Amino acid sequence: QTAVEAAMQLHPVVRERLNEIELIMIETQEPGVRIIDKTGPLDNPADRDHCLQYMTAVPLIFGRLAAADYEDDVASDPRVDALRARMQVRENPAFTRDYYDSEKRFIGNAVQVRFKDGTQTDRVEVSVPIGHCLRRDEGLPLLEEKFRGSLANKLPPAKLTELKHLCDDSARLNATDVERFMGLLVA
Structure with a gap:
């Protein structure tokens, strides 16, 4: 996830220079190298979801990574595999230490892009993923936006507004029985 964030930060710098990229350096922790460092064909969304290179290439190209980006439409864009190649x-030992440190549990990654002319981007490091308790204030609005976005095309506007007001009032939400709440989630 932090590699995705780093790639999204680099998107404005690289988006017009994708064909000029010589090398994309990704630093990660040991589990990242062991589990999601994958080369070769990615046959389905599950393969892509577990490939650090795919999850970095897509935001470098498009400036985003959403569920739909794991589907064949995006995966078949030749720029994705060109960047993956x-x-x-490589492992960054400091990221590995922070990953296993029970007081931190960080999932650090850094991304830097080098161009064929010898220039390079800044090295963008993100140590703490959005959603981690240290970034809770930053993550909650994004989670709320994702929640509303996923329901916007499925619920009538009045029901969506009612659900939003309920979720914004923790006392009312806690007092709402499960059956009533679930009823708000269906059209």
Whole structure:
């Protein structure tokens, strides 16, 4: 997830220079190298969801990574595999230490892009993922936006407004029985 954030930060710098990229350096923790450092064909969304290179290439190209980006439409864009082929993944021992440190539990990654002309982007490091307790204030609005976005096309506007007001009032939400709440989630 932090590699995705780093790639999204780099998107404005690289989006017009994708064909000029020589190398994309990704630093990650040991579990990242062991579990999601994957080369070769990615046959389905599950393969793509477990590939650090795929999850970095898509936001470098498009500036986003959403559920739909794991589907064949995006995966078949030749730029994705072209960027994956230029990636080098290596372990950063400090990220590994922070990953296993029970007081931190960080999932650090850093991404830097080098161009064929010898120039390079800044090295963008994100140590703490959005949603981690240290970034809770930053993550909650994004989670709420995702929740509303996923329901916007499924619920009538009045029901969506009612659900939003309920969720914004923790006392009312806690007093709402499960059956009533679930009823608000269906059209």
